[in-house]
Amino acid sequence: MAAPAWEISGQYMESCNCDYLCPCIFTNPQGPVTHDHCTAVLVFRIDEGHAGVTKLSGLSFAMVIRSGKVMADGNWIYAGIVDERASPIQRQILASIVGGDAGGPPGMIRAALVKDFRGVRYGHFDIALEGHKRRAAVPGVFEFEIEGVLSRNKSGDPLYIDNSAHPAGKRLALARAKEFHLHGFGLDLDLAGIGNNGHFAPFKWAA
Numbered sequence: 001m002a003a004p005a006w007e008i009s010g011q012y013m014e015s016c017n018c019d020y021l022c023p024c025i026f027t028n029p030q031g032p033v034t035h036d037h038c039t040a041v042l043v044f045r046i047d048e049g050h051a052g053v054t055k056l057s058g059l060s061f062a063m064v065i066r067s068g069k070v071m072a073d074g075n076w077i078y079a080g081i082v083d084e085r086a087s088p089i090q091r092q093i094l095a096s097i098v099g100g101d102a103g104g105p106p107g108m109i110r111a112a113l114v115k116d117f118r119g120v121r122y123g124h125f126d127i128a129l130e131g132h133k134r135r136a137a138v139p140g141v142f143e144f145e146i147e148g149v150l151s152r153n154k155s156g157d158p159l160y161i162d163n164s165a166h167p168a169g170k171r172l173a174l175a176r177a178k179e180f181h182l183h184g185f186g187l188d189l190d191l192a193g194i195g196n197n198g199h200f201a202p203f204k205w206a207a
Contacts, residue, residue, distance in 0.1 A: 010203060063106065
């Protein structure tokens with residue numbers, strides 16, 4: 001089912017296995033990632049949203065990706081997770097958005113970069129925002145905790161990278177992960193205590 005015209009906005013957060021700062025961000029993303037591949041989970045909490053007359057506010061979804069050495073080369077593994085609290089129609093719409101069938105940034109990613117689409121599953125989202133800390137989890141699939149890297153100018157704000165080509169938005173807060181675990185869609189990763197890469201930002205998508 002393709003979603004009707006839709007618009008969603010809220011809070012995005014992510015972590016990946018790259019060392020801080022992930023080379024994909026500042027190489028557009030033409031440079032090699034830190035390791036042999038980049039594995040990332042991008043989480044989106046919808047604070048305001050609708051598809052046609054169907055409200056999507058209060059729900060969440062995640063995108064799970066694994067690229068090769070250079071993200072722009074494509075051949076990604078890609079999968080999605082949709083909030084299990086969604087009604088049947090909300091599930092259909094969000095699965096269509098996350099899977100790329102409804103256009104927007106996921107549609108562009110799916111068309112240009114994905115070789116192995118591993119589908120969309122449903123799960124319980126546990127998301128917490130506290131100051132510059134972000135925690136997101138779907139039990140049995142992934143969990144990460146990140147914290148913004150604060151500027152030394154004593155503003156209390158994190159460092160940002162601006163005018164990026166990241167699908168979540170142009171301006172991203174820089175963060176480091178306390179831990180990042182992923183066990184799902186045939187992907188397995190456990191990182192803790194190494195300060196791997198993270199980001200967070202408001203997001204707004206439409207199609």
